[in-house]
Amino acid sequence: VISLTDFLRSRGWILILGFIALIIFIFRYYKTKEGKEFFDKIFLKLPLIGPFLKMVYLSRFAENLSTLISGGLPITRSLEITGEIVGNTVYKEIIFQTRDEVRKGEAISAVLARFPETFPPVFTQMTVVGEKTGTLDRTLMNIVDFYRKEVDRTIDNLLKILEPALIVFLGVVVGGLVASILLPLYRMVAF
Numbered sequence: 725v726i727s728l729t730d731f732l733r734s735r736g737w738i739l740i741l742g743f744i745a746l747i748i749f750i751f752r753y754y755k756t757k758e759g760k761e762f763f764d765k766i767f768l769k770l771p772l773i774g775p776f777l778k779m780v781y782l783s784r785f786a787e788n789l790s791t792l793i794s795g796g797l798p799i800t801r802s803l804e805i806t807g808e809i810v811g812n813t814v815y816k817e818i819i820f821q822t823r824d825e826v827r828k829g830e831a832i833s834a835v836l837a838r839f840p841e842t843f844p845p846v847f848t849q850m851t852v853v854g855e856k857t858g859t860l861d862r863t864l865m866n867i868v869d870f871y872r873k874e875v876d877r878t879i880d881n882l883l884k885i886l887e888p889a890l891i892v893f894l895g896v897v898v899g900g901l902v903a904s905i906l907l908p909l910y911r912m913v914a915f
Contacts, residue, residue, distance in 0.1 A: 764813045768842075776878050781815050782847055783871035790864035800827050818842060831855055 732739070753759035768774045788809050792802035800823050807819035822835040833851040836843040847867060854863030 761813045768812070768814060772882065776875065776882075777812070778842070778844075779871045779875050779878065781810055781812050782843070783868050783875065785810050785815060785819065786847075786864040786867040786871070790861045790868065793864075794861040799832070803832075814842060832860075 754763055767777055785806055788806045789802055792805055793799060797805070803819055803823035803826065807816045807823065810816055810819060818836070818839050822832055825835045826832060831852075833848050833855055836851060837845075837848045840848075850863050850867050851860070854860035857863070
C-alpha cells in the first residue's frame, strides 16, 4: 500500500495521461468503419452484454420493419431503411444481404435462417408465419412485444445481480486495506 501510494504521488500523472490517451484512441478508432465493425462484433460476443444487445437489435429491427411495411413501403426499401437504423454493422450487413436476396425472390425468413447465431430460430419461425399468413407487420410487432419484455426482464436481473456483486467487491477492497494495515502491526507485536 505504501509503495503504491509513493508511486502514485511521484508518477501518477503517467497513469492519468496513459488512461486519457487510451480513451481518446478507443473513441477515434470507434469512429472509423473498421473500428465500428470490430467493436460491434466484440460487443455481441460478450457474456452478459451480448445476449442483451441482440435482443435490443432484434426488437429494433422488427419494430422498424413492421412500421415501414404497414406504412406501405416496398419490402426491399423497408429492409434498406431498417438496415441503416438498426445500429450494428453485423445486423446491417445481414439485413442488406436479405434485401438483395428478397429482390431475387427469396423469402425474408429463408435468408435470416442462414444466420442462427444472430437471428434466433424463434424470430425466424415467427417471420415464416407472418409471411405465409400475409400479416408480417403484425407478426413483427408481436416479436417486438416479446423482446421488449425480455429486455426488461434482463435489465431487472442484471440490477439484482449488480447489488450483491458491488457489496462483495467493496468488501474485498476494504478487507484488503484492513489487512494491509493490521498485518504489519501484528508482525511488529510478534517481534
